Amino acid sequence: MAWKRFLQLLKKERFYPTSCPSCGHQKEEQMPTDACQYFYQCQQCDVILKPKPGDCCVFCSYGTVPCPPIQEDKSCCR
Numbered sequence: 001m002a003w004k005r006f007l008q009l010l011k012k013e014r015f016y017p018t019s020c021p022s023c024g025h026q027k028e029e030q031m032p033t034d035a036c037q038y039f040y041q042c043q044q045c046d047v048i049l050k051p052k053p054g055d056c057c058v059f060c061s062y063g064t065v066p067c068p069p070i071q072e073d074k075s076c077c078r
């Protein structure tokens with residue numbers, strides 16, 4: 001499955017594209033593979049993003065792929 005391969009590549013590089021819901025600014029953010037990032041500040045409009053309800057981290061809510069613990073079917077850092 002090509003999607004899984006894509007995730008593996010991302011996991012290796014640990015860069016996760018996130019898009020700001022406020023201004024649409026997109027940036028590739030590096031994230032740790034063993035922890036979640038709960039807050040994320042957009043570098044364009046300075047809005048502080050928090051995860052949507054039910055999501056464990058900003059990468060699950062605003063990134064294009066879920067965070068590594070979710071990818072590995074582990075429960076996240078909650």
Ligand SMILES: [Zn+2]
Binds near residue numbers: 022023042046047
């Ligand atoms: Zn923004």
